[in-house]
Amino acid sequence: MVIGGSIAGLMAARILADHFETVTVVERDSLSNLNPSCPPQKPEPNGDISQANNVHVPLAQGQRILEHLFPGLAIELSLVGAPKINWTADCPVLGVGIRFQADLATHTCSHRLFEWSLRRRLIDHYGVNFLESCQVTQLLLDESQAAVTGVQLLTQNRSQAERLSANLVVDARGCRSSLPQWLETLGYPSPEETAINSFLGYSTCWFKQPQNFQADWKVLMISHKPPKNKRTGVIYPVEGKRWVVVLSSVGEDSFPTDQASFLEFARSLQSPLLYEAIKDATALSPVQTYRRIENRRRHYEKLSRLPEGLIALGDAVCAFNPFYGQKMTVAALGALTLDSCLKQKAQPTENLTGVSKRFQTELASTLETPWLIALSEDFRWSTTEGNQPGSMLRLMNQYINQVSKSAIDRPGVWKCSIRN
Ligand SMILES: Cc1cc2nc3c(=O)[nH]c(=O)nc-3n(C[C@H](O)[C@H](O)[C@H](O)COP(=O)(O)OP(=O)(O)OC[C@H]3O[C@@H](n4cnc5c(N)ncnc54)[C@H](O)[C@@H]3O)c2cc1C
Incomplete structure (x- = not known):
């Protein structure tokens, strides 16, 4: 059980x-309420962590294990509209100049869709019972x-x-x-x-992907830069030609709680690209905030x-x-x-x-x-x-710094760091 x-x-x-x-x-929870195609209609109570409406992306290793456990899952996610992201080609990272094709693709979709796909397969193929x-x-x-x-x-x-x-x-x-x-x-x-606790806070909002939107990215990631620049913004495409936009920060920073402050926060990011993409897009959900993570x-x-x-x-x-x-x-x-x-x-x-x-x-x-x-x-x-945890932490920091530095112009290093 x-x-x-x-x-x-x-x-x-x-x-x-x-x-x-x-x-x-x-x-x-009731499983029938978890309709995979719906964006959230009302915000969760303040401070609650609800993942049902969030975008979920497995790392490349997670995707490989999922495909091993649930053969055909990736194809099924594609068929129901989850975009396939080739991370080394479709997601520019500020400061990393190279983009190249590699076999490092995963799907971006809502948590609901992900759960629904796994659950359906467990019932249909593996005889698992659910008591909701x-x-x-x-x-x-x-x-x-x-x-x-x-x-x-x-x-x-x-x-x-x-x-x-x-x-x-x-x-x-x-x-x-x-x-x-x-x-x-x-x-x-x-x-x-x-x-x-880094006092991370998230705000998310779903948008309709503007018609005829043209860009050289599928996922747009404007990253923070420690120790000073605390703010991050990401646009993930999900099923139904929608975007889930995630804005986050750490420490004492304030988080957007409504559409106006959401746009204002987006405008304050290191690059204007994210703000430009969403400023005229139609919001499909209220802004939801997540804290205590x-x-x-x-x-x-x-x-x-x-x-x-x-x-x-x-x-x-x-x-x-x-x-x-x-x-x-x-x-x-x-x-x-x-x-x-x-x-x-x-x-x-x-x-x-x-x-x-x-x-x-x-x-x-x-x-x-x-x-x-x-x-x-x-x-x-x-x-x-x-x-x-002392010296191990310093070692890991130096290791990650070195990998990030080497990855700037070396596809092999970049690929290895994402693969695992
Ligand atoms: C904002 C946010 C964004 C995230 N984004 C990502 C991402 O992009 N990629 C990624 O890999 N992970 C992401 N995660 C993490 C991911 O959602 C979960 O951590 C992961 O799915 C493992 O969760 P879990 O199943 O252990 O627990 P949970 O997802 O918390 O599920 C626990 C389940 O147990 C049920 N339950 C609780 N008590 C009882 C009870 N007494 N009886 C019966 N049922 C009960 C609950 O209803 C719930 O369904 C994100 C998490 C958050 C908060």
């Missing part, structure tokens, strides 16, 4: 379908309190709790997962947490005890600053780690002794590099709060 039917939960369900007879995904509008409220353990036997859940229209048994429960409830508190209630230790890691791998048959992955274990676009790719790596742990376990399927501990340990080592990359970038800002 998987708790949470978003990207990490869906990828985990895909792996579980190879190892178990029955896989059930329990999702708190159901909130899991508790873990159930066996008599010795050593192993998970299932969960307790509440359906939207029933006030009475139901029990569902499972021999493996995956927590993919995102960064607000209450698994640490559940563990404590059950007499287990709860994991240490590390949080690193820090890097947050829960160290399940360090726990002395964990119930057998319990796995935590995705943002529930490690939520990254979304600016670096690593999360879906890391969720995909987590799914592969789960696959490898389940392949190593003893037979029969019901015997899951040791899998939980092994998985959390292996996941922690998979997370090290993307975690260090996110931190090394975030600590370029003097306002970032949290404990700096």
Whole structure:
């Protein structure tokens, strides 16, 4: 059973379908409301993080894993209108002079469309069951309190709790997962947490792509430049010939909350290109703002005890600053780690002794590099709060500086840095 039917939960369900007879995904939200073709109609409550309306782009490595897990996904996304971006040719980066064709393409589309495509495939090809509008409220353990036997859940229209048994429960409830508190209630230790906050803030707005719009880019990215220039703007094309425009900044900077301040912020970027592109375009949504998006890691791998048959992955274990676009790719790596742990376990399927501990340990080592990359970038800002991991951070900073410098006129370096 998987708790949470978003990207990490869906990828985990895909792996579980190879190892178990029955896989059930329990999702708190109603899935029928998530119409993939709709832009947001009303802003989320202030400060809430809703990803449903955001653009989502996997990194090249994430795309390769997704295609391996869901063969034909890229073609399907193309067929429903998600633009294909060849990152080395279609996305000019300020300061990098070269553009060239390479096999480094991914699709840009809304989070909704992405989820919908994965979910549809899980139902049609892998027999995965979905329980929507159901909130899991508790873990159930066996008599010795050593192993998970299932969960307790509440359906939207029933006030009475139901029990569902499972021999493996995956927590993919995102960064607000209450698994640490559940563990404590059950007499287990709860994991240490590390949080690193650059005080990133996002504002997004959907636009109709102007008819006959001509430009030499498909994605336009006006990047920040630490330590002083904090503002970034990106135009992503998505399904339905629309643009999702994302404006962001770090630290104490203010974020646009309405159309007028959105345009004003766009005008303040290092280059006028983004402002010029959107100033006369028709907005299709209100401006939405997102805050409190820090890097947050829960160290399940360090726990002395964990119930057998319990796995935590995705943002529930490690939520990254979304600016670096690593999360879906890391969720995909987590799914592969789960696959490898389940392949190593003893037979029969019901015997899951040791899998939980092994998985959390292996996941922690998979997370090290993307975690260090996110931190090394975030600590370029003097306002970032949290404990700096010392010399490794400096090494990563120097490495990234060197790669960026070499990539300016060397396609091979540029390609390698994007590929992985
Ligand atoms: C602004 C923003 C932009 C982003 N852009 C990108 C990007 O471009 N590329 C990228 O790779 N990643 C991006 N991400 C990250 C990405 O959306 C997620 O981090 C990634 O999909 C993994 O999330 P998850 O599935 O672990 O958690 P979530 O997406 O948080 O999903 C958790 C799910 O669990 C459900 N749930 C919670 N509690 C319960 C319960 N008790 N019972 C049942 N269900 C429950 C929730 O309803 C939800 O569906 C972005 C994130 C943000 C905030």
